[in-house]
Amino acid sequence: MAQSSWPSPSYNDRSVTDAEYEVLSARFSDNGVYGDPTDPAVVTEGVGLSVNVRPGVNASVRGHAWTSGTSTLTLAVAANGSSSTRTDRAILRLDRSDWTVRAVIKQGLPGSGVPTLTQQTGGTGVFEVLLANITVPPAATSVSVTRGERYVGTRVRPCTSTPLTDPNPVLGELRWETDAKRLSVYDGEELRTLHHRPDQMVIDSPFMGWSNETASVLEVRGGVACLRLGSFQRTSRALDHATNSRLPVMIPAAYRHPNRDQFGIVYITGAHIGRVTVMAKNNPLGGQVYLTQHPDIDVGDRVLSSTISWVVDH
Template identity: 30%
Template sequence: MAETSYPNPGVTELQHERLLGRALPSGLLGHPDDQALVYADNTGTREIRIRASRQGVVEGYGWANDAAVITKTLAANTSGSTRVDLVVLRLNRSTWSVTVQIVQGTPGAGAPAATRNPSTGSGTTYEIELATVTVANNVTTLAGSTVTDKAWYLNEDGQILCESDRRPPHHPGRSAFEVDTGRWILSDGTNWRNAVDDSGVLAVPLLTGFSATENNLQRRGGVCVLNLKVQRTNAAFPAGAITKVANVPSGFAPTFPVQSAVLWWSGGLPAGLRVTSAGIYVVTPAGVTVGEDRTVDGSLVWHAT
């Protein structure tokens, strides 16, 4: 067997991918705050648009759209069920070209998965997600709300920028910065872990009819600490009930529900404070109400998802 090296004296397209595709992440160039690359505007027949003057990278191969908007037409749906299509940026190893393509979904099911055949295998395509498009039965035009952005981005130094609801695929040791939560996340190959983050101290958004004399929430390293003294301003907390008092900010949802074992409100009777991914609640035992002139006071600690 002979040893080879490249790019000197020459490099094939596959060698290029194996070299740069491992050193450079795939993604769009820019920032998650940029306008979504894929959009619909209720014109044409099942048409979506690809914005002009945008760039991306797939496995070390560059893609760019010039000054003209690209139009793509989705297949008709007469199945009787809603279909979800996936819009991808695809590297085709037969032509070594990168283009925007539509992966048609199955009616009644979710969006199909992107194909990511490794360069060491026999597959001819590698895809990254750009968006999903909901195609209703017998629909003729697509509203803007039918398109959901799924793209992540590459910073100037190649770091991955994303949002908590549109992350890159998993690879062990891959890191990314979530611009909407302000945290670094790290992949173990299957799950994303909080690596570095500090949200600073903020207040939870209370629902109408509730006030708080103390309202402090902080997430550091994935651990959330809440100190909340909440009062119902227009009625009593009913006995034997779970009353939602606030929403959980994005990036602070617990991995599982947590609740204080015994929490005393001013007046001497027990109540509880409960946090789930759906919100923050006051829990009152049967036979115990908390009047609107009383404050429920508690602190909780949990790990964010």
């Protein structure tokens, strides 16, 4: 058969068959229900041996739209006359014998677990998508339902890091920020970074009383900020041991810990040790680094640091 494409003026006067439509539309949407898991369950227990499908549900199966309608849809469950529990499934089934999608019960075998979904492709057969599992005990007069609807996903949205990119993100939405080179997902409350590999950042910030002898560098990998403070020399006025002193460093706002100050050890001229504090984002001094415990420090003395790390959202 020669290659072809559709719809096209040169192909069957732009007419397509149901099978050709499926080939065209199957990947326009994932198979499943429109919505997300915070919505009410699609299938719930009904009266006696039945389950209810709530109204107003829309879904897609291999590109074929389905709706539950404007009123509750009730599906009958067969009685279980055996001595073993049976598990049925509420499913959406695309039946290519008439090209319809319907919510139906797929009955299991007592004692044999859940029935396998049939997902045939091509121009014939059926394609089934799960809505819920239904437990039917022996001689049951009612059933229990375990929700299992699958939801249509969202695409990866290319955007920039500006706050106005998308003021109304959708649960589960993936974003690739082209300027920040950041992949993030919206979890229903805020965007969470999945991947970000910013360049190594020199964070020197001149401040009176100190000079930077070696650059201070911040690197962020996999949600962890690693700070390698440089070496600092006291340049003016001796520092009393009871006085905290800001060092010539500033952590960028995006990479500060949200609510906890961080502490690190430093080595000071004369075989002394001290402590530095990296101020958290919620601290009025957020992003600043202070020498908070130390001996008396004379002009010309040096402070050498170790590495400090903390968790960030970027």
